[in-house]
Amino acid sequence: MCYADKVSRNQDPFRLKGLQGQAVYLVKGELKLDNPDTSSEIMVGGTEAAMRSLDKRKPAFTGAKAITDVELLRIDEEVLDIMLTWDQLAAPSAAVAKKATEAVDRTDWRTMTGMFAAENLTRGIFATLPSAHIEELLKRFQRVKVSRGQSIIHEGDDGDFYYVIESGRCQVTRQIGGACVELAEIKGGDAFGEEALVANAKRNASVAMKTDGVLLRLAKADFVELLKEPLMHRISMREAQAKVAGGGIWLDVRFAVEYNADKLPGAINIPLNEIRNLFGSLDREKEYIVYCQSGRRSSAAAFLLSQRGYKAHLLEGGFRGSAG
Numbered sequence: 001m002c003y004a005d006k007v008s009r010n011q012d013p014f015r016l017k018g019l020q021g022q023a024v025y026l027v028k029g030e031l032k033l034d035n036p037d038t039s040s041e042i043m044v045g046g047t048e049a050a051m052r053s054l055d056k057r058k059p060a061f062t063g064a065k066a067i068t069d070v071e072l073l074r075i076d077e078e079v080l081d082i083m084l085t086w087d088q089l090a091a092p093s094a095a096v097a098k099k100a101t102e103a104v105d106r107t108d109w110r111t112m113t114g115m116f117a118a119e120n121l122t123r124g125i126f127a128t129l130p131s132a133h134i135e136e137l138l139k140r141f142q143r144v145k146v147s148r149g150q151s152i153i154h155e156g157d158d159g160d161f162y163y164v165i166e167s168g169r170c171q172v173t174r175q176i177g178g179a180c181v182e183l184a185e186i187k188g189g190d191a192f193g194e195e196a197l198v199a200n201a202k203r204n205a206s207v208a209m210k211t212d213g214v215l216l217r218l219a220k221a222d223f224v225e226l227l228k229e230p231l232m233h234r235i236s237m238r239e240a241q242a243k244v245a246g247g248g249i250w251l252d253v254r255f256a257v258e259y260n261a262d263k264l265p266g267a268i269n270i271p272l273n274e275i276r277n278l279f280g281s282l283d284r285e286k287e288y289i290v291y292c293q294s295g296r297r298s299s300a301a302a303f304l305l306s307q308r309g310y311k312a313h314l315l316e317g318g319f320r321g322s323a324g
Contacts, residue, residue, distance in 0.1 A: 001079055001118050005072040012064055013072055019055040023077050026050045029070030034063035042067065056261045078294070082121050084255075085296045088273035089134045090116070107166055107216060109138055114190035115164045125162075125194045125223075131296045132303035133226040140226075141216040146209050155206045159196025161217040165189065168213015174205045185210065197223040230303050233313045240289045240315050248287040248313075253301040258293065264319070272297045279308055291315035 004027070007013040013031070028045040035041070036059050043049055054061075055077070090109035109115065120126055129137065141164070146152065152163065155175060165188050172184045172192070183205060186192060195201045197220050235243070244250060250267035252259045259269040270278055272292070282288070288310060292298040295318030305312035 002073055002075045005074055007066050007070050007072065009066050009069050011066050013066060013070060014064055017074075021077055022055065022074050023053040023080050024055055025053055025073045027071045027073050030067040031070055032065045032067050033057075033061040035059065036062055045070065052257060052261055056258070058262050079118055079122055081292075081294050081296055083116070083118060085131050085272070085300065086116060086121055086126075086134060088271065088297065089131075089300060090138060091273045107141070107143060112164055112166070112189045114186075114188075120191070125197055129227060130229050130299065132230045132232065132299045134300060135304070137218070137223070137226050140222045141218050144215045144217055146213055146215055148209055148212050150209045152207045152209065152215065153193060153203050153205075155203050157203045159193065159201060159203060160220055162191065162193045162197045162220070162223060163207075163218075164191045164216040166214040166216055168215075169210040170207050170213075171210045172205050172207050188213075196220045230299075232299065232302055232306065234316045235289070235313045236316055240291075240313065243287055243289055243313065248289050251288045251290045251301070251312075252292070253290060253297050254292045262319070264291070267291075270301075272301050275301050275304060279305075279310075282310060284310060287311040287313065289313045289315055291319050293320050294318040 005013065005017065005024075026043055026045045027050075030045070031043045033041055033043060054072075087110060114120070117124075126137075143166070146168065152170065153161075155173075165186060167188050169185055169187045170190075170192070171182060172186060173180050173182050175181075186207075192207055193203075195204070197218075240248075240250075244266070250264045252263055252267045252269045253272045253275060254269070255271050256269060259267070263269065282305075288305065290298040290302040290305065290312055291314075292301075295314065295316065298318060299314055302312040302314040
């Protein structure tokens with residue numbers, strides 16, 4: 001999902017391709033950046049300063065020139081935000097990890113490379129899932145041990161479950177002209193049966209286990225329920241500022257490096273993947289206005305806080321959508 005952009009010495013890396021909608025990092029070389037106050041600075045690839053995306057610099061630079069040959073890394077900002085949200089919600093909390101009895105039989109979702117493929121998260125069946133429901137979605141998967149040769153779904157049957165392969169391999173077949181034809185072999189991390197979640201369609205292929213393994217399955221009814229937008233208190237920037245003026249607290253749920261680059265005045269920082277472990281440190285009498293870059297991570301955090309009785313409001317559109 002990333003691509004390298006190599007630029008020759010003395011060229012402006014952003015003359016033809018700007019920063020709009022992308023996270024851009026300097027990987028190699030030296031880049032001269034001009035500031036609005038007419039000063040300039042040199043950024044060197046591989047240094048701590050280069051760890052921050054160029055589009056997040058404050059104030060934004062007004063011009064750039066490659067002092068040496070440089071290499072930039074670009075990724076679509078929306079795709080990056082979606083993948084960060086899933087990664088943080090799929091990470092096991094420290095509280096759960098400490099419970100050995102639970103940890104032994106716990107799925108590490110971050111190893112499900114097929115499940116978490118960018119294609120699935122940005123354009124596949126999970127793309128329309130409200131981010132506030134991601135944690136609940138992962139909880140509702142049932143873990144089922146299966147044996148070699150076991151039939152999982154049959155061509156022509158009604159769709160009922162969506163499956164992710166935690167371990168083992170499956171064979172996908174279809175009846176063509178009276179003969180059983182193997183279409184594919186799928187393995188750990190891959191998913192199948194998605195039509196059961198989005199349409200009332202018959203199965204268009206059969207799937208059987210080629211080895212012993214473990215499947216994670218999600219009932220169609222659960223997924224349909226989770227596609228509904230959760231009830232949350234959404235507020236505009238103007239409403240949020242009024243609440244902060246009255247004693248409310250900005251809660252930034254981005255990573256610390258994002259928070260340090262462009263936080264709102266007086267905001268506290270609790271990254272989404274840590275918020276479950278820090279509920280007790282928040283004041284239940286205070287109102288929290290939760291925000292992130294796009295509103296995706298903050299909607300999940302606001303939902304989690306509201307579920308536990310905190311007064312949480314979601315900044316509509318996130319930090320990016322409310323700017324200006």
